[in-house]
Amino acid sequence: MRNLFQPVSYQKGAWWAVCSTTAWKACSFLNSILLALYFGTRPDTDLYFYLIMLSGMAVNFAQRVNAAVFIPEAMNAEKTAPQSGMRLLNTVFCFYIFLGGLAAAAGLLFPTALGRALTRFSAPLLHEQTHLLSAVCLLFACQLITSYLSGLLEMRKLFGSAWLAPANALFPLACLLIGAKQWGIISMVYGFLAANVLQMGVFIYLLKTRCGWDFTPGRGLFHTRLKKNLLTSQLLELVGLANTLIPVYLISGLAGGLVSALNYAKQLADAPTEILTWRITGVSKIQLSEDSARQDGEALNVHFLRTNRFLFFLLMPLFVFTAFYALDIVRLFFERGNFTAQSAREAAAFLRPLLLVMVLLAPVMMQNNLFAAQRKLKEALPYLLVSNLLFTGAVIAGIYYWGAFAYPYLQAACCLIGFAINKYLFAKHFAKIAYGRSLLDGVRILSLNIIALVPAAAATKFCAFSAPFFTVFTGGIIFLAALWALTKYSGDWRVFLHTLAAR
Numbered sequence: 001m002r003n004l005f006q007p008v009s010y011q012k013g014a015w016w017a018v019c020s021t022t023a024w025k026a027c028s029f030l031n032s033i034l035l036a037l038y039f040g041t042r043p044d045t046d047l048y049f050y051l052i053m054l055s056g057m058a059v060n061f062a063q064r065v066n067a068a069v070f071i072p073e074a075m076n077a078e079k080t081a082p083q084s085g086m087r088l089l090n091t092v093f094c095f096y097i098f099l100g101g102l103a104a105a106a107g108l109l110f111p112t113a114l115g116r117a118l119t120r121f122s123a124p125l126l127h128e129q130t131h132l133l134s135a136v137c138l139l140f141a142c143q144l145i146t147s148y149l150s151g152l153l154e155m156r157k158l159f160g161s162a163w164l165a166p167a168n169a170l171f172p173l174a175c176l177l178i179g180a181k182q183w184g185i186i187s188m189v190y191g192f193l194a195a196n197v198l199q200m201g202v203f204i205y206l207l208k209t210r211c212g213w214d215f216t217p218g219r220g221l222f223h224t225r226l227k228k229n230l231l232t233s234q235l236l237e238l239v240g241l242a243n244t245l246i247p248v249y250l251i252s253g254l255a256g257g258l259v260s261a262l263n264y265a266k267q268l269a270d271a272p273t274e275i276l277t278w279r280i281t282g283v284s285k286i287q288l289s290e291d292s293a294r295q296d297g298e299a300l301n302v303h304f305l306r307t308n309r310f311l312f313f314l315l316m317p318l319f320v321f322t323a324f325y326a327l328d329i330v331r332l333f334f335e336r337g338n339f340t341a342q343s344a345r346e347a348a349a350f351l352r353p354l355l356l357v358m359v360l361l362a363p364v365m366m367q368n369n370l371f372a373a374q375r376k377l378k379e380a381l382p383y384l385l386v387s388n389l390l391f392t393g394a395v396i397a398g399i400y401y402w403g404a405f406a407y408p409y410l411q412a413a414c415c416l417i418g419f420a421i422n423k424y425l426f427a428k429h430f431a432k433i434a435y436g437r438s439l440l441d442g443v444r445i446l447s448l449n450i451i452a453l454v455p456a457a458a459a460t461k462f463c464a465f466s467a468p469f470f471t472v473f474t475g476g477i478i479f480l481a482a483l484w485a486l487t488k489y490s491g492d493w494r495v496f497l498h499t500l501a502a503r
């Protein structure tokens with residue numbers, strides 16, 4: 001433990017985060033396969049997935065507040081007054097303990113009333129699942145505290161704490177295998193609770209022993225500038241949280257099984273974003289910031305285009321191949337036990353547009369990074385706020401008129417509208433950035449992938465395999481071989497290897 005939990009460089013910390021995230025996602029995906037086997041897409045499964053997603057959204061929002069406001073403010077305060085930053089963070093910690101305790105108490109005392117306020121599920125289901133509602137409220141309190149303590153350790157460069165992240169999947173997996181028949185789906189929540197209690201204990205121990213942390217809070221630390229930064233920096237985050245919560249809330253009131261089908265599809269579609277896009281764009285953001293600080297417009301353009309193209313090269317094959325074979329892939333991983341053929345069709349219907357969103361998020365995040373690197377967030381705020389509010393209205397109307405499956409298509413449409421808005425902003429503020437070329441690179445790589453898909457689709461249709469494994473395996477081999485030949489001929493393969501070696 002001494003070597004693992006020592007301060008390290010941000011580069012090594014990033015690699016540790018990638019490895020731990022990959023391990024966590026692999027275990028989480030195995031959990032999803034077992035959940036599909038044991039419980040399928042039922043009303044109680046819908047409620048479980050909805051509550052877990054709701055808790056995750058709230059915790060992620062708090063994490064972004066910490067990273068964008070509290071931790072930078074504390075680090076800046078330490079330069080002028082030692083211990084003042086620690087006192088500020090301790091005050092925030094006390095607030096999170098109070099907020100978590102409030103949520104846990106509400107879940108224990110008024111679970112059904114809380115469920116009616118936060119979901120559209122039927123009253124009989126909520127009354128039947130009061131223990132699940134109470135357990136998830138307690139879990140939210142634990143996750144809120146655990147994520148905050150993890151952020152404090154990362155601030156002190158103790159990235160070794162990331163290696164405990166897989167416990168968030170391994171403990172629920174163990175509880176599911178042991179107690180699925182006796183406890184039902186709430187056994188997963190017990191596993192999450194055990195993992196968070198373990199991490200809280202370890203993180204507090206590390207802060208005390210490795211960082212000499214004194215948990216005494218301070219007073220009078222929330223000055224006017226901090227309050228103003230907190231309100232302005234989180235305005236978009238609040239709208240984004242609403243845009244994530246509202247669709248799931250509306251879907252929870254529709255036919256049973258849709259929330260579960262959406263969750264299973266998101267397990268497949270979100271993995272590339274969490275493992276590849278977040279990490280690559282995070283490293284690229286540092287490079288763009290350095291280029292911007294040097295006022296090197298040419299290097300800024302080169303790094304922006306290179307990372308865009310690199311992400312398109314990695315993500316576009318996943319989108320094209322998985323979207324075409326969506327039903328076979330869902331059947332391969334999930335269609336067994338209580339996961340029916342109807343469940344597979346619903347999950348595949350969500351998966352195809354979610355994969356398109358997965359690809360579009362890469363240039364969206366790169367463009368946002370450029371605004372941050374050039375310190376132009378204030379100029380972009382009105383446009384981003386308007387586009388987010390338009391999505392809010394569109395998703396409410398879309399789900400009402402067209403049903404649950406309209407949600408991911410509206411996400412993709414809003415990303416495309418955002419590209420049109422950013423074209424104007426780039427022309428005004430980033431004249432040296434070849435914005436049009438960054439998008440045309442994606443169109444060109446998409447075309448190569450579609451061409452490579454043609455022989456794979458023809459072969460699998462001609463052979464007409466009954467088992468999804470042989471369909472996906474055969475199509476994958478032919479697709480990858482054709483794509484390699486095409487990218488080798490076009491020169492994209494050489495550029496990809498060069499960029500990979502540089503990283």
